[in-house]
Amino acid sequence: EMTIHESQDANQESQKVKKTIFYIIGAVIVIAILLIASYLVAGAGREAEHADSAIELDGSGWMLETLTGQPLIPGTEITGEFSEGNFNGTAGCNNYFTSYETAGGSLKFGPAGSTMMFCELPEGVMDQEMAYLASLDQVESYQIEEEELTMFDDAGNPVLVFKSGH
Secondary structure, eight states: OOOHHHHHHHHHHHHHHHHHHHHHHHHHHHHHHHHHHHHHHHHHHHHHHHHHHHHHHTTOEEEEEEETTEEOOTTOOOEEEEETTEEEEEOSSSEEEEEEEEETTEEEEOOOEEOOOOOOOSTTHHHHHHHHHHHHHHOOEEEEETTEEEEEOTTSOEEEEEEEOO
16 A cells, blocks of 8 residues: 555656646647648738739730731730639630639639630631630740730740730
């Protein structure tokens, strides 16, 4: 059997162990809170960076000047408007719609959909429209200078050049 003295020693040891465990748990909680806070701050920073690059595009409307270096067929118009992660407009005959994402100077479009009308005139308008919609897949980056928006492929070649539409 334990003496009263031994029982007190055991009790003190038990208290020390409990205190140590309590401090370890406290430290783990503090570290977890700091990690979560730093992750949230870094995440907010990335979101802000993302938002800044998208601000130039969001709400802006454009008229296509050149498609892979070529002017548009006379009498045709291709437009694009950026709005809250969506990019849509007219592709010469049909209306089209897609999503977009920017980060820094990069720009990526999602798969494009469009209405399904057929336009005979002006001649070549349907081929031009298909070429335009296909070119959206090639876009990797963009640059805005004054009233001009240029979209580049992964090699840095200009694919689409727009003038400000409003």
